[in-house]
Amino acid sequence: MENCSSDVTSLLQRYYIAPMYALTFALGVFGNIVVILGYIFCLPVWKSTNVYLFNLSVSDFIFQCTLPQLSYFYAYNLQSMNPVECIIDRSISYMNLYSTILFMMWVSVDRYLLLCNPQRDHILLTLKASLCITILTWIWVTIQIIPFIIFIIQDMKKTGWTNCHDISSLAEIKGSLIYSSVLTVTGYILPLLALYLSSKRMVSVLVKREEVLGTSFQRPVKLVRGSTIMFLVLYTPLHIMRNVRITSRLPELNVPQCIIDYIYAVYTVTRPIAYVDSVINPWVYFLMTDNFKEVLLNKWSQLKRMIRTAR
DSSP states (O other): OTTOOTTHHHHHIIIIIHHHHHHHHHHHHHHHHHHHHHHHHTOSSOOHHHHHHHHHHHHHHHHHHHHHHHHHHHHTTOOOOOHHHHHHHHHHHHHHHHHHHHHHHHHHHHHHHHHHOTTOOSGGGSHHHHHHHHHHHHHHHHHHHHHHHHHHHHHHHHTTSOOOOOGGGOSOHHHHHHHHHHHIIIIIIHHHHHHHHHHHHHHHHHHHHHHHHOOOOHHHHHHHHHHHHHHHHHHHHHHHHHHHHHHHTOGGGOOOHHHHHHHHHHHHHHHHHHTTHHHHHHIIIIITSHHHHHHHHHHHHHHHHHHHHHO
């Protein structure tokens, strides 16, 4: 333990986080742009599900726009960042993290209600209701992130407005641990549980209809199950290691510095993995949907004919 290297985290930040953020931006930004433009210019009629998915793509796109700067920051092992940029980047990353799972939860609930109410006579299936739910979702996520912003500002004051620390490295250890634990429960566990329950009910209904009608619903069933598994696999390691990392820094536990460094290294590995969903979302939930693909292809064919006519 005495010979452990304290440089492992800085090496991971430079040779792992920086390339991963750059790759996430390169692979994800195009898909989200296609989805956003497709919804704005190609979709004639919006339904409740479209509102949630559109906001999901906007959230992913805004987050991905911050990745080039963060990749540069970690690639060159910079120790300071403009305070405003630090607050904005950290806030956007956390807002994306927790808005994504909430919007996917609403999509799952919406699809389940649609299965039970094919005529869309349920109040939550109306466009007006989905807009209200979307606004409330953004307000709720903002409320969740406000304490994090306060912690960052207080931490930057102590370091002369230079260091831009993640929540796991803030000077206020006990406060950040309490906040991280509450955020894990309210922002991750409860929405994931709601997503799982609605997905389970939806799968049950689809399986019964498949038995009665003889029609295969394998693809929607796989997508529903896949969404729950995706968040479970991508988000769980981050939340576990974030709380373990903060706990390891508590003075009363007297954890050896080597152990703290290794825990931080493992936590560092989980961070880019959690944001891979911003790359997966547009392809799984939009481009694999027949109606949306047909709309995009029809619009693309019209655009090509217009270009040929102009020539």
